[in-house]
């Protein structure tokens with residue numbers, strides 16, 4: 001059973017994702033891809049990574065958005081067509097009324113988007129990796145297990161750009177005496193089984209680097225933290241309430257204190273006095289053989 005994410009949450013986080021992402025690693029990926037690259041986006045959600053990375057690739061390209069969630073994939077077509085219209089790109093639907101493919105006609109060539117409904121927890125070997133010039137993902141690899149990464153590393157023959165993997169370096173400012181407990185509970189929850197076995201959570205970036213290096217791949221990486229400023233009220237509120245609810249589930253005996261922590265943090269948010277940093281890493285894996 002895959003972990004579910006709603007489109008509203010993905011839309012709320014998209015500008016923070018875009019601001020955090022590692023441009024240099026993306027440019028490095030673009031520089032090693034062929035003329036009309038085929039990109040496989042694992043756990044693509046509503047296509048946020050396409051909207052950020054396609055302009056950096058900057059030429060004709062074909063994307064397969066792979067996800068278990070049919071509703072998110074349907075939203076992805078709408079979101080990409082809407083985004084394309086805002087960029088001045090005409091859209092056509094080669095799949096007809098079923099909207100199974102979208103073509104954006106850009107000055108840099110046609111950008112084709114297709115959807116693949118798939119449970120990624122099934123063996124990575126069953127993914128169409130051999131029909132891709134690059135595999136990409138964003139906010140996915142902290143959900144997977146070390147065993148899944150091992151199998152992916154053994155199967156992968158093309159570059160992998162893994163964006164925004166959480167690494168646990170989260171900070172609330174100003175600090176509060178209960179931050180450590182809340183953040184520890186949140187980190188514990190990140191290691192819960194998300195459908196792939198025991199999730200790597202904040203250990204994912206280190207595991208990714210070790211496992212892919214052991215399989216002979218070159219690994220480059222950059223910190224890509226969310227910096228949520230004091231005026232980003234909706235995102236701050238979401239972070240506070242999610243952290244409190246998650247930490248409360250992990251430590252029921254502390255629920256009263258955690259609720260009080262959340263009230264203080266929401267008051268600070270309303271007063272424009274809270275800022276949050278959420279630690280992430282982007283990693284670019286380049287096969288060397």
Ligand SMILES: C[S@@+](CC[C@H](N)C(=O)[O-])C[C@H]1O[C@@H](n2cnc3c(N)ncnc32)[C@H](O)[C@@H]1O
Pocket residue numbers: 001002003004005010017042043044045046047048049066067068069072118119120121137138139140143194195
């Ligand atoms: C945190 S969201 C990230 C979505 C998107 N990459 C983004 O950055 O906005 C994780 C995505 O992985 C998908 N996902 C989680 N488990 C999955 C699985 N077992 N198979 C396929 N997709 C999965 C979810 O449906 C969701 O779209």
